[in-house]
Amino acid sequence: MTLIDLANPSKFLSLTARVLPWLAAATAIVLAIGLYQSAAAPDDYQQGATVKIMFIHVPNAWLSMLVWGVMSLAALGTLVWRHPLADVAAKAAAPIGAAFTFLALVTGALWGRPMWGTYWEWDARLTSVLILFLMYLGLIALWRAVEDPSRAARAGAVLTLVGAINLPIIKFSVDWWNTLHQPASVMRLGGPTLDRAFLVPLLVMAAAFSLLFVTLLLAAMRNEILRRRLRSLQMMQARAFSSEVDTGSHEGNAPKPKFGAA
Amino acid sequence: MMSLGPYASFIVTSYALVTAVVLILIIAIAIDYRSLRQRLRELDQSGITRRSGRSAADLR
Numbered sequence: 001m002t003l004i005d006l007a008n009p010s011k012f013l014s015l016t017a018r019v020l021p022w023l024a025a026a027t028a029i030v031l032a033i034g035l036y037q038s039a040a041a042p043d044d045y046q047q048g049a050t051v052k053i054m055f056i057h058v059p060n061a062w063l064s065m066l067v068w069g070v071m072s073l074a075a076l077g078t079l080v081w082r083h084p085l086a087d088v089a090a091k092a093a094a095p096i097g098a099a100f101t102f103l104a105l106v107t108g109a110l111w112g113r114p115m116w117g118t119y120w121e122w123d124a125r126l127t128s129v130l131i132l133f134l135m136y137l138g139l140i141a142l143w144r145a146v147e148d149p150s151r152a153a154r155a156g157a158v159l160t161l162v163g164a165i166n167l168p169i170i171k172f173s174v175d176w177w178n179t180l181h182q183p184a185s186v187m188r189l190g191g192p193t194l195d196r197a198f199l200v201p202l203l204v205m206a207a208a209f210s211l212l213f214v215t216l217l218l219a220a221m222r223n224e225i226l227r228r229r230l231r232s233l234q235m236m237q238a239r240a241f242s243s244e245v246d247t248g249s250h251e252g253n254a255p256k257p258k259f260g261a262a
Numbered sequence: 263m264m265s266l267g268p269y270a271s272f273i274v275t276s277y278a279l280v281t282a283v284v285l286i287l288i289i290a291i292a293i294d295y296r297s298l299r300q301r302l303r304e305l306d307q308s309g310i311t312r313r314s315g316r317s318a319a320d321l322r
Contacts, residue, residue, distance in 0.1 A: 048267045048268075048269065049265070049267040049269065050269050052273050052277075053273055053276045057276070095287075096287060099286075102283065103280050103283055106279055107279070110276045110279075114268075216287055216288070219291045219295065220291055222295065223294045226298040226299070229302065230298060230301055233302070233310050233312070234305070237310050
């Protein structure tokens with residue numbers, strides 16, 4: 001199966017049916033390994049056991065940006081190549097990205113209280129991630145507000161691309177401004193500064209959450225394709241219903257409608 | 263028993279919250295899928311079929 005074949009929603013559905021069980025199993029296994037390594041990781045000399053929050057906070061924070069990145073690529077697919085699954089992917093990814101961003105914010109606050117002495121600080125990193133969360137909610141609201149799917153797809157794609165400006169701001173906010181949030185300690189030019197005892201569980205948890213994202217995305221895309229199929233069939237049903245009523249009224253003997261309301 | 267120190271409640275709350283949100287996501291997607299399949303089956307039974315002639319609930 002080539003990449004072009006995946007543009008066909010039916011072929012995509014058949015692929016997800018085969019791949020999803022394997023992805024779910026891989027996610028569960030890697031997550032179990034990650035959780036075991038997180039539990040077994042030693043206490044940090046400064047943070048103590050609170051370092052364990054980092055093993056869930058950091059993967060959620062990375063994914064909050066990665067998901068918007070994926071949605072931005074999908075937005076290009078919608079606007080430039082008019083790929084039939086691009087909008088499906090973006091729409092399916094948004095609630096998952098919003099959930100990851102929410103978790104990054106809340107776990108960050110729960111780490112910040114014992115370490116910084118505050119749940120929240122209006123510094124550049126925290127504020128830009130909060131803006132990302134609000135953009136996710138805005139995008140979900142937009143898709144729900146516009147009834148015509150093609151208009152909603154274009155409007156959503158434009159908003160997604162505009163929102164992508166926030167990604168480099170989040171990433172470099174700790175370098176550009178003086179923030180309470182610490183600078184990057186894993187994805188940096190000179191290599192990770194984290195000790196191996198913390199780096200390994202962190203990377204395994206990041207892999208587990210990435211697998212979780214792919215699994216949930218494929219499942220949500222399958223749902224979105226089925227939702228669109230349902231919508232078009234309901235419209236077909238409504239057309240059949242109205243043409244039957246029209247025929248009946250022309251003949252002056254309106255029959256009982258064969259199809260129920262959608 | 264693993265010792266989580268004086269901030270155990272923050273650590274446990276973090277992990278519990280992540281577990282809850284991930285479970286909610288999984289359950290919401292699963293319920294949505296079942297509901298969509300059910301509605302497609304109902305349409306199929308009412309005689310509405312796809313242009314390809316396949317069943318509405320057919321995952322192809």
